[in-house]
Amino acid sequence: MxxxxxxxxxxxxxxxxxxxxxxxxxxxxxxxxxxxxxxxxxxxxxxxxxxxxxxxxxxxxxxxxxxxxxxxxxxxxxxxxxxxxxxxxxxxxxxxxxxxxxxxxxxxxxxxxxxxxxxxxxxxxxxxxxxxxxxxxxxxxxxxxxxxxxxxxxxxxxxxxxxxxxxxxLIDRITAYPSRHQARENLGIATEEIAIALLPASRQQEIRYLMPIIFQAAATLQAQFPLVRFWIPLSLEKYRADIERGILQYNLRASLVENKTDVLAAADLAIAKSGTVNLELALLEVPQVVVYRVSQITAWVARHLLHFSIPFMAPPNLVQMKEIVPELLQDEVTPEAIVNQVIQLFPNSTKREQMLTEYRQMRQVLGGExxxxxxxxxxxxxxxx
The missing domain is CATH 3.40.50.2000 (Glycogen Phosphorylase B;)
Structure with missing residues (x-):
């Protein structure tokens, strides 16, 4: 066949x-x-x-x-x-x-x-x-x-x-991920460290429009919280040089790794561009802030000529058509806004626990293995x- x-x-x-x-x-x-x-x-x-x-x-x-x-x-x-x-x-x-x-x-x-x-x-x-x-x-x-x-x-x-x-x-894919304990051990993450996954890009445009803002937010977070460390899974080899330059430019305590599954499974929370990875994070019960930007030309055409309108961008929110994860889109994507949302998702926070509860409810709608x-x-x- x-x-x-x-x-x-x-x-x-x-x-x-x-x-x-x-x-x-x-x-x-x-x-x-x-x-x-x-x-x-x-x-x-x-x-x-x-x-x-x-x-x-x-x-x-x-x-x-x-x-x-x-x-x-x-x-x-x-x-x-x-x-x-x-x-x-x-x-x-x-x-x-x-x-x-x-x-x-x-x-x-x-x-x-x-x-x-x-x-x-x-x-x-x-x-x-x-x-x-x-x-x-x-x-x-x-x-x-x-x-x-x-x-x-x-x-x-x-x-x-x-x-x-x-x-x-993805229900099946998630079952093959390592446990959180094993993933953190694989990456050498200390018990007291707050591991934040940064997922800025799987497309070239995202390297340009999203990565610098995400990295600025990361620099602010590490200045305020000494226990924060960042992990960045490499989506495509062609982006390695850009990401490594960004890590140096913003002086981040960050590791660029090829094993995405370890990074997602080990993370305490994530800052991620909109896409399938948002649903992976949700199924792994990793709190996240979702961000997305396109060029100003595209944004203007979409708003004023095409009358583009969506209820939500991130897949976890689309499953039940409700806001489970925060979305920052276009002009809302600023380092300050990202930092504000991330801090609300630190371990033991009320918003974090609410998001985890809603993740579990969302999981029930996606069908069985x-x-x-x-x-x-x-x-x-x-x-x-």
């Missing part, structure tokens, strides 16, 4: 890797042999897919920010077209990565209509207020949507899509019809 997967950016690469592992488990049970080709990244490749192209570093949020990736994205789509012409597949899987994957979905539907298309983790159209164009395209070219959020499933079903809610795959395997069964069945 031949499967094609398309995803992008660091979080999509992680989700694709989890899915590839689940597909291989379920294929073995069913007695299928698999050939999986993907647009993805190193995690997808390590899980057993053959990479058609690395898309982890050609994604951005925003209009201005996306321009440098326009031509590389078109080149990737052309590569997909040539590949599918020469190598017919049994099923195509799209994972998040809205703009490029809508293009690929329309390409497959128009040029290769015999290939079933399954959208696993559809773009968050159920959150954004940008009209119905993207939603209609996703519904029209998708033979089935495998939803990970209950509200996502309800939204696309109401729009006419065939939808199966499989639950959230086995989401990846449920998705894999749907995909294998679709490919054999």
């Amino acid at each position: 031949r499967i094609f997967i398309s995803t992008g950016e660091v979080s999509g690469d992680m989700q694709a890797a989890l899915l590839v592992a689940a597909l291989r488990r379920q294929a073995e049970i069913k007695g299928y042999s698999l050939e999986i080709t993907a647009l993805g990244g190193p995690q997808t490749a390590a899980a057993g897919a053959q990479l058609l192209g690395d898309t982890t570093a050609i994604g951005a949020v925003g209009i201005w920010e996306s321009l440098p990736y326009f031509i590389p994205t078109l080149q990737m789509q052309a590569r997909v077209r040539r590949y599918l012409q020469e190598n017919p597949v049994d099923v195509a899987i799209l994972i998040d990565y809205m703009g490029p994957n809508i293009g690929i979905g329309n390409l497959i539907k128009g040029r290769f209509p015999e290939i079933p298309i399954i959208y696993y983790i559809a773009p968050q159209e159920w959150v954004w207020s940008l009209g119905s164009r993207n939603t209609n395209q996703i519904v029209n070219f998708s033979d089935r949507i495998l939803a990970i959020f209950p509200q996502e499933a309800r939204y696309f079903a109401a729009k006419g899509a065939k939808v199966t809610w499989v639950g959230h795959p 086995g989401a990846g395997d449920r998705a894999a069964i749907e995909i294998l069945n679709a490919g054999k019809t």
Whole structure:
């Protein structure tokens, strides 16, 4: 059975890797042999897919920010077209990565209509207020949507899509994380230290717009609290030099490490950009402050021309459509605001305990273990019809 997967950016690469592992488990049970080709990244490749192209570093949020990736994205789509012409597949899987994957979905539907298309983790159209164009395209070219959020499933079903809610795959991923004690031992964190995870970037734009502000806030915190120390997981090797320069510039007591799981599991709290990592932290019961910024041009266009409006940005808040973690967006993202929010989440604080309670309530809404395997069964069945 031949499967094609398309995803992008660091979080999509992680989700694709989890899915590839689940597909291989379920294929073995069913007695299928698999050939999986993907647009993805190193995690997808390590899980057993053959990479058609690395898309982890050609994604951005925003209009201005996306321009440098326009031509590389078109080149990737052309590569997909040539590949599918020469190598017919049994099923195509799209994972998040809205703009490029809508293009690929329309390409497959128009040029290769015999290939079933399954959208696993559809773009968050159920959150954004940008009209119905993207939603209609996703519904029209998708033979089935495998939803990970209950509200996502309800939204696309109401729009006419065939939808199966499989639950959230991070539930399974979290079970493989080390215990807090083991993670702190792995990193050499002393019992009395307050370990703060800094997660400034998985995209180039975030290095520019977020990292300096987060590092300024970190410098203020360490000046006020001698027991504070920072841990920064490296999302992509290409960001190493920028982050190391930032650590030196702000004279931070910080360690840049490649093992993200240890950092998240060991942290007392986190300052994180908006993304999948917010949900990882929530499932690990690590209090966090979420921040996000785009360029002023993109922000102005979104507000005044596109009338962009969202109830929340961070995934933990989207699960139940309530503020569980504080969000600082655009002009609200200042060192002073970050420091103020972080101090309220120090150990033994009332706000910290409230957040932990709401994390546990949120966890109950995301479904039980086995989401990846449920998705894999749907995909294998679709490919054999």
